[in-house]
Ligand code: SF4
């Protein structure tokens with residue numbers, strides 16, 4: 001007469017249906033415009049890099065989990081995301097073995113040896129890319145023009161960032177006049193330059209050149225609520241302001257900050273790498289500090305250090321202090337008065 | 344139109360459809376079942392003490408158990424009949440096995456003489472009169488908390504405002520909606536008596552914007568009632584949680600570990616207001632209430648049931664056979680019952696059948712997405728709390744705000760890694776209590 005129910009558990013008895021896999025799938029979809037742009041501009045170079053990096057990332061994920069006797073996590077698609085992001089940050093002429101070695105660093109060393117997805121301190125793609133840059137600095141700073149190239153300076157195939165960088169070196173050497181002249185040549189056709197930077201028809205890492213493709217991805221992530229927008233916004237805005245100030249100091253004018261945020265993988269980093277859930281802070285407050293820190297560091301490293309690019313290293317440095325940020329930016333608990341508001 | 348809302352919380356997938364199962368179906372008045380099982384601890388606090396013996400004849404409305412001190416409540420028989428047993432017979436819906444009085448219906452429907460009052464007379468009562476009535480009628484918080492009502496009104500802190508909670512943010516439940524739809528006049532009068540009892544100058548009835556019809560009806564009825572108003576809230580879970588409701592309406596937060604009265608507010612459920620109105624005007628104790636029976640059942644609807652009715656009276660064998668899960672209370676904050684041999688108590692306003700348990704796993708590592716943090720209405724870090732519990736760092740739980748957790752389940756609901764965060768947190772609370 002008594003009827004016994006078959007399943008007992010504890011509240012809540014509902015779940016949003018969300019999963020890590022769905023989240024990763026959304027990131028992959030958001031990356032598609034960037035992937036397409038890279039293939040459009042860099043053709044086979046891009047396809048080969050993407051296939052090699054993503055494929056090897058999946059294999060490394062599978063093998064390392066097997067060796068470490070953990071459950072198979074290929075299914076969560078995070079390895080695909082890491083592989084994609086890593087490939088998209090590589091120069092088109094990167095030798096394939098180096099790209100595959102990058103996958104190894106990202107998946108095995110940075111992710112699995114730190115405990116797997118969720119426990120890694122560094123963004124795997126950023127860390128691997130940074131490692132490759134130091135270990136293989138020549139191939140990773142050799143740029144080729146897009147297949148469709150129509151770049152301002154067709155002979156050198158220098159990236160816009162490299163040009164800015166060389167201008168900064170001039171300043172460092174005290175040749176302010178030379179610098180100014182170089183800068184003025186660089187921006188001699190501003191609307192064309194900005195147009196190139198937006199579409200991405202310039203030399204650079206295969207996925208980092210097209211601002212438009214990155215922005216489409218960003219919009220998708222925002223619609224799907226997969227991104228902590230405050231990181232991207234504060235990052236880009238801070239970079240803009242810091243470059244504006246520096247630009248004003250050296251008399252570069254208002255185009256300088258715009259070039260600054262549209263070049264050198266800043267947008268790509270701000271949308272796809274800095275916002276990585278695992279390696280960014282817990283609370284909104286923390287994420288704003290994180291974004292501001294990224295912006296300042298990126299521009300400072302970019303302009304005043306010997307490294308060609310500031311995005312990667314600023315992300316890695318900020319990744320490192322995330323636990324510290326988390327500890328000091330906890331939300332005020334409901335019903336508790338903030339310490340400094342106590343009478 | 345101004346709509347209030349709180350910080351945090353989540354939108355529950357297809358919540359509207361779940362309510363639609365029962366919003367428009369006719370209310371069935373359950374003819375009294377043969378046996379009623381009346382547990383003695385249907386309230387937060389001490390169990391009541393039986394004042395009848397096995398074999399006694401009782402009438403409908405007769406007190407059968409007396410409150411044990413202030414933090415307890417009276418219990419009355421909803422029907423006339425004989426006391427069959429008084430023993431540990433049954434699990435009440437909180438999962439505790441508690442002593443219950445079993446009454447066998449004699450179907451004679453004999454009632455005790457109720458003391459009736461006209462509205463006019465009732466409005467002339469004093470605060471003490473009304474709190475006495477609350478106590479005598481065995482009123483407890485009918486939103487689910489079962490806090491003895493009279494206690495809220497007999498403290499010595501000054502009350503500035505009485506808030507009636509008609510939010511009902513649990514996705515399936517519609518019993519409060521039915522109360523406001525059918526009995527909004529009684530609800531408003533009940534609030535007036537609450538204002539007398541509390542001495543508060545102001546009363547606000549709170550309704551979520553998925554119940555516009557009752558909002559309009561109440562608003563119309565309140566024309567020319569300066570002391571009472573109705574406020575509209577955005578649909579979001581858990582808007583109905585007492586502290587989140589207060590902060591949305593008044594922008595004031597109940598202090599950590601405190602009660603609403605600490606900031607001059609009393610919150611009661613709309614059902615409690617209706618029960619108070621009946622107690623004051625009809626002299627009737629709390630013996631019946633509305634119950635939403637819904638989910639995967641052949642005819643989901645609201646019932647008016649005597650308290651003590653077994654779930655098996657409202658969930659048929661066929662319906663049961665189709666389902667693996669039986670919930671008492673609600674989808675988000677209810678409890679899973681293992682049998683329909685469970686009585687409806689004062690705090691239970693919904694019985695929900697689910698075909699299967701929602702996906703609860705496998706639990707993957709936290710990917711630090713911050714969803715649980717961004718959406719916790721108590722502004723906690725559920726993932727941090729869960730980790731502290733996992734690694735036995737119980738001493739750090741308190742400083743991380745464990746006790747502010749209202750167990751709304753939002754964190755477990757949103758986690759993409761299927762981490763049962765609330766389960767960890769409950770374990771943490773248990774460990775803290777044990778220490
Ligand atoms: S920690 Fe508690 S209050 Fe916060 S979402 Fe989880 S159950 Fe709700």
Ligand code: SF4
Pocket residue numbers: 708709710711712713714715716725726754757758759760761762764
């Ligand atoms: S919702 Fe789950 S995965 Fe996201 S931060 Fe909280 S515990 Fe981690």
